[in-house]
Amino acid sequence: MNNKSAIVYILLLFLLSNTLHNTVRANTGLFFQAHRVIPEKRTELNLTPEAPFSFRDGFSLSFDVHLRNEEHNYGYIVRIILNDTLNIDLLSNKGWTHSQLFLMRGNQSLVDISQLDSIPRFNSSDWFQVELRLNYKKQFITCILNEKEWSIPIELPQLNNVRITFGLHTGQSFPSTDVAPMNLRNVRILDRQGELLKKWTLLQHGDNEVYDEVKSSRAIVRNGIWEIDHHIRWRKKTSFIIPGSSLQFTPYQRPTDGGLFIALKDTIYQYSIERERLDTIIVNTGHPYFTAASSLVYDSVHDELISYSAEQERLNRYSFEKNEWERAIPDVLLSYLHHSSCYVPDLEQVILFGGYGFYRYSSVLFIHSIDSISWQQKDLSHLIEPRYLAAMGYLGESKVLLLGGYGSKSGKQEGNPENYYDLHCIDVEKMSSRKLWGFSNEKMEAFGNAMVVDRDKEHIYALSFANDRAFSQIRLNRFGIERPDRIYMADSIPYQFHDTSSYCTLFYNQGTAELVTVLAYQDGIGKTCVEVYTLGYPVLRLSDVLQSVPEKHSIGWIWLILIIGIVGVLTVLVILWKRKQKNVTRRDENLSHTVEVKEKELTQPSFIRLLGGFQVNDSERHDITSRFTLILRSLFVYMLLYSYKNANGITSEQLNEIFWSDMDKSNATNNRNVNISKLRLLLKEIGGINISYKNSYWYMTIDSSVNCDYIEICDLLKMLKEGSAINVDLLNKIAELGSRGELLPDITEEWADKFKSEYLILLSDVLLNAYEFVKERKDLMLLLKLSETMLSCDSTDETAIQNKCYALYHLGKKGLAKQCYENFCTEYIRVLGTKPDFDYTDITDN
Structure with a gap:
């Protein structure tokens, strides 16, 4: 850990400890989601995601844990796996009539604490210290709980392949979904002589990862809730x-x-x-x-x-x-x-x-x-x-x-x-x-x-x-x-x-x-x-709150990015012989006024959905949405939308202002570069999307092999707005895409408001003319689809509800038409605080 990080950490710890020591809840460390959520949403902290640890004669693992009271409290605190064949587990079942904390070697019970109150200085609302010492040379395990010690003779294999996981365990050896409801902090690994080898305070952190403060070893976190994040997020x-x-x-x-x-x-x-x-x-x-x-x-x-x-x-x-x-x-x-x-x-x-x-x-x-x-x-x-x-x-x-x-x-x-x-x-x-x-x-x-x-x-x-x-x-x-x-x-x-x-x-x-x-x-x-x-x-x-990426790790990333860049350049040169790249704006001046509607998502495995929610599939049709952290998702979406709107791209200063405005220029630049590097690796899996930096501007290009519903519907809407002839196939495609819902409903940051507003105005303007075209053709089903498309984006659009009720009424669904109108009035009053200025009879009499 460099000097700057050490200073930040010490100041943070001092500030938090002096301000929060009287709080009811634990406000530091990692909060593990347990039985209150489905198994795939439970928390895992894996200290050995890339390679196992190796210890010559033995080691000790220590940490502070706070056990919460929930409806179901049984679960794993920590699992140590030796040579992929033997598991050493510490489990808890707070509130149970017996065996509230127990240490296991496979199926063999080593320590069984019937009541947590028997641990010295134990307070059910506070933290307690745990230390596990594995001694291969003397063949015993020592368990220490708040300085109370148990030593158990036991047969141990060599410790040259040691994996350590807290909470959920998704590894191939000994998987488990039982997670103890707990908070964890101050994880330390020492050798047999007591020298500190690894230390994860679990205070500052990155996106789904945290580095130890001794040798910058990377640990990964799945579905964790960082208590310190409560100091930056409501x-x-x-x-x-x-x-x-x-x-x-x-x-x-x-x-x-x-x-x-x-x-x-x-x-x-x-x-x-x-x-x-x-x-x-x-x-x-x-x-x-x-x-x-x-x-x-x-x-x-x-x-x-x-x-x-x-x-x-x-x-x-x-x-x-x-x-x-x-x-x-x-x-x-x-x-x-x-x-x-x-x-x-x-x-x-x-x-x-x-x-x-x-x-x-x-x-x-x-x-x-x-x-x-x-x-x-x-x-x-x-x-x-x-x-x-x-x-x-x-x-x-x-x-x-x-x-x-x-x-x-x-x-x-x-x-x-x-x-x-x-x-x-x-x-x-x-x-x-x-x-x-x-x-x-x-x-x-x-x-x-x-x-x-x-x-x-x-x-x-x-x-x-x-x-x-x-x-x-x-x-x-x-x-x-x-x-x-x-x-x-x-x-x-x-x-x-x-x-x-x-x-x-x-x-x-x-x-x-x-x-x-x-x-x-x-x-x-x-x-x-x-x-x-x-x-x-x-x-x-x-x-x-954000932990700086250690220098050693950053250099590895640079080499990896350089290799990927060289491979990417060679790949692009080959592709350029076969097809023409399209900029994300997709403004083809020679685009025909007659559009052949295709089911693109059947022929294009990679797709990006922004309507109705954020979803991404890679080139193998795998859903990789969950791999976009909040910052990566926002950065990706912002660069995509901005590049579509403005082919010149966006400056580094603009990105810093949007996403890292609370940092100084040096930290903002570092975080921007790290996150863009991570984003590029994700985009490589999608294929056909590139982030470029030229003439002081960042911009994103997207190949025609990748389908984005927002870009597709905007292209169609702009064609109609610019005077292309309306046809039924085109309107059906707009209805199909638009019915998925509003643009980015799961992103509430201020920067997204302008894009949402512009999309809503474009959709509303085009559909106003489309309604009349469809009415003249007496295509009531298409009129219903188009009005529902608009209402999925704006629940208080008066023209849309009038056309929807009109279509339902003349399709013979008069009761449903009346119900839709009444539901609209309720929503209209809730949002705008007044009644709409038209009655149901104004619609049906037309």
């Missing part, structure tokens, strides 16, 4: 539907629990992050104010909820002990929707700023002490432009921070509203504000209701989203307090933004050391959908 904790649309939300933090309160008229819902449970409280008397979603705070000093409204002088408190609200004001108060707020326990004050209502944006600062009977307020429009959709957080020393928002200088909705990208520090005592910084932004972005101020008081975390579209993406941002220094952290979360009918917020949950995002949006039929996501804290960057 996990969906739960989702539920609340009956009602006038809801108020607030996070809470108690000494033993943290989570979310949701208040309705006569009900309070409590979701606990630690217990992962939603509880319901039916309130005896009173109700919260009927106002904005953010108008609720939790008073941790008095363990009470506070509902407030800037339009009501008094706070409305809820007592858990009495199970009642103090007040029951029936008025609906909507003047400060999507305002920013926070409760400061140190000051015992509720603070709010801004908001929107009745076509006006607010710039008023409101402060209400717990023991006060009225608000203090001051208009700060001379310092902060009126706005809503801004984030607020408490900095300390009677100061709160306000980030971004959307509004106008005049405060009027008609007064050229705009997005703001600035940070203000508001002094609560002086009721004044100071602008800290601002930055320019080409995108339209607003911010979630709250921010989290880092412990160092140098950075803040806030949620952002595009507020110019209904289907948006939540991104976590880290900003500096003294200067912007904006960095996108973690991956994105899909978000349905319906303005004042939606809500998002961010908070820190101390009990699990996680950032928590709460999203809510109304479904249009009187219910609210709530989603909860968590992210490990401290938040890490992708470059903190």
